[in-house]
Amino acid sequence: KAGVTQTPRYLIKTRGQQVTLSCSPISGHRSVSWYQQTPGQGLQFLFEYFSETQRNKGNFPGRFSGRQFSNSRSEMNVSTLELGDSALYLCASSSEPSGSKNIQYFGAGTRLSVL
Amino acid sequence: AQSVTQLDSHVSVSEGTPVLLRCNYSSSYSPSLFWYVQHPNKGLQLLLKYTSAATLVKGINGFEAEFKKSETSFHLTKPSAHMSDAAEYFCVVSDRRGGSQGNLIFGKGTKLSVKP
Numbered sequence: 001k002a003g004v005t006q007t008p009r010y011l012i013k014t015r016g017q018q019v020t021l022s023c024s025p026i027s028g029h030r031s032v033s034w035y036q037q038t039p040g041q042g043l044q045f046l047f048e049y050f051s052e053t054q055r056n057k058g059n060f061p062g063r064f065s066g067r068q069f070s071n072s073r074s075e076m077n078v079s080t081l082e083l084g085d086s087a088l089y090l091c092a093s094s095s096e097p098s099g100s101k102n103i104q105y106f107g108a109g110t111r112l113s114v115l
Numbered sequence: 116a117q118s119v120t121q122l123d124s125h126v127s128v129s130e131g132t133p134v135l136l137r138c139n140y141s142s143s144y145s146p147s148l149f150w151y152v153q154h155p156n157k158g159l160q161l162l163l164k165y166t167s168a169a170t171l172v173k174g175i176n177g178f179e180a181e182f183k184k185s186e187t188s189f190h191l192t193k194p195s196a197h198m199s200d201a202a203e204y205f206c207v208v209s210d211r212r213g214g215s216q217g218n219l220i221f222g223k224g225t226k227l228s229v230k231p
Contacts, residue, residue, distance in 0.1 A: 056218070092219075106151075106158040111156075
């Protein structure tokens with residue numbers, strides 16, 4: 001079974017631009033969560049989607065948005081990029097939504113650098 | 116609210132010696148607890164999980180962790196370190212309510228160095 005696939009692996013953008021990251025979950029998984037990882041803040045939850053609906057959202061500004069498609073693939077978008085958005089963005093999939101004891105499986109991440 | 120504290124930001128051991136990575140959690144009800152490992156430039160890999168079954172949990176690559184409710188601890192151990200164990204380790208508690216912290220609440224991580 002293929003794991004969680006994130007594309008692209010690396011991105012370089014400049015301030016003010018927007019970016020879209022993609023995540024393909026494990027086959028059969030309907031829950032996708034996104035996390036931002038930085039050296040200073042560690043791993044922080046961005047949002048979770050289950051069956052195309054956003055279930056939870058972390059404490060990030062509205063510039064961060066996401067969506068999930070009918071095939072469970074998910075995208076996250078960051079508009080008007082700031083230097084502080086430079087981070088590793090991780091996607092995780094699971095078979096059930098948050099609130100259960102299910103395991104989340106992580107992709108390798110997309111490393112975003114904002115210049 | 117649930118939280119998790121990893122007591123050491125960096126641990127250094129010699130190859131072949133035991134590993135102990137410490138984690139304390141705070142939870143208002145019975146938690147699910149996990150340890151994940153992250154190798155450089157890689158995503159997170161699940162090492163083991165505790166979900167209210169046996170208190171001693173065995174994971175992959177010889178790691179195990181013991182859930183101690185009285186001490187609110189979930190320390191990760193391995194009898195003999197290998198060079199390939201050098202990585203960052205995250206203790207994670209699952210917040211079944213979700214919300215703004217999300218399903219998983221991560222500790223700050225412990226970097227494990229293994230000296231030859």
